Amino acid sequence: MTRKGRRWAIVLVCGVGLGSATALSLLAFSSDMVFFVAPSDLAANGQPGRSLRLGGLVEAGSVHRVSEGGEPVAHFRVTDGKASVDVSYTGILPDLFREGQGVVTLGTLRPDGTFRASEVLAKHDETYMPKDVADALKKAGMWDPTKGPPPPAATWNAMATRTAG
Amino acid sequence: MDAIALIAPRAGRGLHRFANPGRFLRLAGAVQPWLTGSAIIVTAIGLYWALFISPADWQQGDAVRIMYVHVPAAWLASMGYAGLALCSLASIIWRHPLADLAAAEIGPVGAGFTALCLATGSLWGKPMWGAWWVWDARLTSVLVLFFLYLGHIALVRAFDEPQRGYRAGSILALVGVVNLPIIKFSVDWWNTLHQPATITLMGAPTMALTMLWPLLVCAIGFTLVFAALVVARTRAAVMERRIRALLMARSEASA
Numbered sequence: 001m002t003r004k005g006r007r008w009a010i011v012l013v014c015g016v017g018l019g020s021a022t023a024l025s026l027l028a029f030s031s032d033m034v035f036f037v038a039p040s041d042l043a044a045n046g047q048p049g050r051s052l053r054l055g056g057l058v059e060a061g062s063v064h065r066v067s068e069g070g071e072p073v074a075h076f077r078v079t080d081g082k083a084s085v086d087v088s089y090t091g092i093l094p095d096l097f098r099e100g101q102g103v104v105t106l107g108t109l110r111p112d113g114t115f116r117a118s119e120v121l122a123k124h125d126e127t128y129m130p131k132d133v134a135d136a137l138k139k140a141g142m143w144d145p146t147k148g149p150p151p152p153a154a155t156w157n158a159m160a161t162r163t164a165g
Numbered sequence: 166m167d168a169i170a171l172i173a174p175r176a177g178r179g180l181h182r183f184a185n186p187g188r189f190l191r192l193a194g195a196v197q198p199w200l201t202g203s204a205i206i207v208t209a210i211g212l213y214w215a216l217f218i219s220p221a222d223w224q225q226g227d228a229v230r231i232m233y234v235h236v237p238a239a240w241l242a243s244m245g246y247a248g249l250a251l252c253s254l255a256s257i258i259w260r261h262p263l264a265d266l267a268a269a270e271i272g273p274v275g276a277g278f279t280a281l282c283l284a285t286g287s288l289w290g291k292p293m294w295g296a297w298w299v300w301d302a303r304l305t306s307v308l309v310l311f312f313l314y315l316g317h318i319a320l321v322r323a324f325d326e327p328q329r330g331y332r333a334g335s336i337l338a339l340v341g342v343v344n345l346p347i348i349k350f351s352v353d354w355w356n357t358l359h360q361p362a363t364i365t366l367m368g369a370p371t372m373a374l375t376m377l378w379p380l381l382v383c384a385i386g387f388t389l390v391f392a393a394l395v396v397a398r399t400r401a402a403v404m405e406r407r408i409r410a411l412l413m414a415r416s417e418a419s420a
Binding site: 004008011014018019022026030033035036038055094095096098104119121122123124125126128129130131133134135152156157 | 221254259292294295296301302340354363369370371372376
């Protein structure tokens with residue numbers, strides 16, 4: 001074996017070893033790598049009093065904004081399609097907060113099964129579309145942002161050129 | 166670029182070492198003006214298109230324009246690291262002298278693009294998510310990439326004898342490669358605040374074409390800027406090394 005061949009062998013063996021070690025550690029820690037838990041996880045094994053992040057979609061028609069003692073309080077339900085949790089939050093919500101939007105809330109589960117959030121982050125999806133396209137889709141009845149993600153981009157890209165031309 | 170000539174196996178001894186960098190200097194000297202010129206023109210067109218002509222997003226408004234800098238910077242941060250790792254491989258396997266220099270010069274450029282990606286991401290995150298920074302898997306793995314770049318920059322320059330620095334740096338760079346798939350797939354493997362990829366190899370991009378085209382032009386422009394910076398820095402490093410060798414030879418001759 002040449003010296004070059006030996007160096008190749010060393011690099012490959014180290015690469016395989018390091019790669020599998022990393023993969024195994026990531027697998028072992030995968031439950032700690034998640035940024036938030038879903039409402040169905042919380043329903044299965046949520047412990048009241050522990051601080052955690054709850055993430056999911058804001059359920060359509062569930063948002064109620066009230067004023068308690070001069071402070072804006074928002075009540076809404078966070079759902080993952082299987083389970084949903086009542087969340088209350090005192091403070092100003094991010095601009096992107098709306099029904100059907102993904103959110104991540106930091107807070108604690110209370111004994112009555114509701115979630116008291118101290119922080120609400122909006123999570124936007126990987127779709128980007130201009131306002132006129134979104135309006136056209138909503139007008140055509142092809143998409144309701146409060147109900148779920150938009151249809152595939154191929155359908156509205158074709159529509160956008162049709163309306164433009 | 167004559168990739169085969171650059172990566173071809175070399176004995177790497179004596180005067181032979183500098184034969185290859187010499188060819189690189191001639192080639193890179195001819196390419197540099199075109200590379201720099203096209204980098205400036207394409208980036209200017211892309212940024213003007215992205216910042217002034219392309220439409221605002223339906224829910225993010227004008228803040229979406231940060232994407233046209235953030236996404237190309239993020240791609241280049243990862244691709245630059247892949248280039249750094251390839252140079253390190255060529256350095257370890259073939260002891261290629263030009264790969265050593267190129268690796269040392271990619272580091273600061275890649276770190277700059279990673280810093281740009283982190284800074285624009287933070288500026289984008291505050292108005293959209295409501296937080297400058299969160300410790301989710303995507304953001305954390307990109308921060309690790311930034312530290313890998315910084316570590317490489319420091320390591321290759323930390324030794325009196327440059328060869329030892331190059332060797333240590335290339336080992337660090339190759340070990341750091343495990344971070345690249347983690348960055349790429351972090352948004353798919355774990356739930357993160359950062360959204361998954363819009364543009365994927367399989368499947369259509371989930372983005373309006375009026376936004377996709379300026380993004381692609383910006384990405385090409387940023388890639389040309391990256392290449393122009395690396396080529397210019399590597400040329401300077403080769404010339405610096407030659408000047409040092411000449412000065413050494415002269416001082417030895419006069420002594």
